[in-house]
Amino acid sequence: MAGSDASLITCLKTDDPAVWTAMPHRVIRTCAWVVTIAAAATLFTPGKAWAVAAFARQTGLACEACHTVFPELTPLGRRFKMSGYTWTPREPLVADVIGTSPEKQETRLSLTDMPPIALLLQASYSTWQRSPPNSGVACPPGAGPSACSWTPSTTEGNSQEGLALVPQQASLLWAGKLGEKFGAWAQFTYFQQPVGPTTGGSFYIDNNDWRYSDHTQDRKWLWGVTLNNGPTVQDVWATGGASGLPSTAFGIPYFPIPANLAAPFMAAPAILTLGTNSAGLGAYVFYDDSLYLELSGYRSAKPGVLRLDNTPENIAWNGAGTIDGVAPYWRAAYEWNHKEHSFMVGTIGMYLHYAPPGVPSLSQAGYYTDAGLDSEYQYIGDVHIFTAEAMWLHESSSNNAAVVQPAGTVFANKSDNLDRVTLTGSYYYNRKYGGMISYGSLTGKADPLLYCAGVTQMYLPSCSGSPSSSWETLELDYLPILNLKLFVQYNWFNKLGSGANPFFHTDLPNAKASDNNTFVVALWFTF
């Protein structure tokens, strides 16, 4: 099943020291980085940050026009995004027109006076119910994971109590109007997550969404084209994916080498894991201010670079897996608005010929169908705001016989499936105090080869191969000003699928799902 833990298979699949030493060090480090980011993407997505002051400066509108509380969008904010980020009452600084009469005039250039730059800062302090293993333990090269074991009495609890990240993330954004009918969201992020032997973070190309959009004057028809780097990056509802809630990348504990794991390490449908690892081109219409229809196609692109490359050597370390050819993505939604109420029902999906991480060759890709239903309700009053979001995503995969046992070692089953459900509710008072509560669950067919990969000898006997997981998040927010969010967040893990619990990848005994429960205090500034 598409999922981040499968990438671990590629990197640390075997205890065989010969294989371990054969892997170039660069590949291991890169793999670990990809594993961490991809794992983070399954639950906490770095760079999910859809609120920037550049839009405020361009439109002259305060945050409340387009956001309930950032990053969630209001109906007006959704229309701004669909319109390609081009709204502005400001005259262009530089313009050029051609035409023989006012009626036939065409604008050929429209450069804004204000460069659409914005910055985003996040900082956090996280603690976990059970401390990760001691970060000072070195893993001798040439040894497999089981050689990197820790004696609990000497190492458990020796690691630093919590993880402080200042900044956790700093993003530079170029977001706004680029010309008549053209606009973009281009985000470049520094994400400070200690990975591997280094203690620094990483720069990467974050969410990018470049658009052309036009409309009839009466707004009966609005249409556009989007070029973006991940399915759901272009979506305007807060039900899931890149724009979903809770929208944090916080609280990821760092597990030192050899595992370099981020927890929890859950599987996810492919559609949610391809963000910043793919390139998509699509077209959409929004009819009568209500019906949204989109069809896009995605190809794999190396993480960090929008390059379309499916060569085998890149598949091996591409933590998000590789799409063979172009995968169609669809999105349909119907939105009703009446006074303070807004209600949406929709469907989203993708069909992929796809090699998830761990499948060594594109010729061994399987067929994946992701299909989901989602819904969002918002009550946006002057004082009280209440929103609720729900998404159900179902994934079925038909795995290539070459990688299914007994011929192969990646999958136990010829076909697998996964169901992911998330429910979120939020409340805000005067856009100043509030919070959200969220429940998530993952269920699916057990596949011991897929879901027990990388689990150590201590835990392998008890590894059922089920992906079944469930978790809750409670977040309490305080916004002293509209573009600064101070919050605390609790994440509880009731159940974690085999292999999804990073403690299962160590020799620390008595690992439980709740070992990963996380408490975060954080700050999120956008300006």
Add this chain to the structure above:
Amino acid sequence: MKTSEMLTLAMAFVAGAGGAMAQERTPLTQDRSPISVKKTIDHCFNCHGYQGRNTGSIVPAPQLAGLQAGYIEQELKKFRDRTRGDPYAVAYMWGTAQTFTDAKIKELGAYFAAQAPISGTSQDPAAVAAGRKIFAEGVPSTGVPPCFGCHGEKALGNETAPPVPRLASQHREYLADQLLFFKTGQRASDIMHGIAGNMTDEQIQQVAAYLASL
């Protein structure tokens, strides 16, 4: 070319360039630049609806269609000058109007005044009846004058100096909010502050319902 000639040429170039930079930049918006005003009007539609008519859903923007040109001009200038400070004006219109020239404001006023307004919407009958009474008779006990005296018998407003806005078929929520803002003084107007200050919140809701139904 001789060195001295090159030097002369260079100096002339620098002087010319410096001179060009010193010239005042001609404002981009001309009095009757159709493409510029057309784009601004199209931008207004994003919140105020096509031709200034909207349902009041999605965003709490008032109807502009059929409003007095002079009133629209007056309010846009107040947004630009930031002398109108009710919360929605601050959040939505201060930034919007900041770069509007007088010429553009005049064009916007003329455009929306010429658009056909929407019809009234159905409102709570009891509130409408009570609001009609206040509109026609005022509230003598607290010194509230009848609204029609300035706003016209059918609440269509008029282009006096200063202009009095049309209220008929305006959004109930917008009318009630503005009366409350007049009452608290968040929106500055000596006349309306005095009037709304003598109305109860319930009376404000009632007259707003009546006007929205017209």
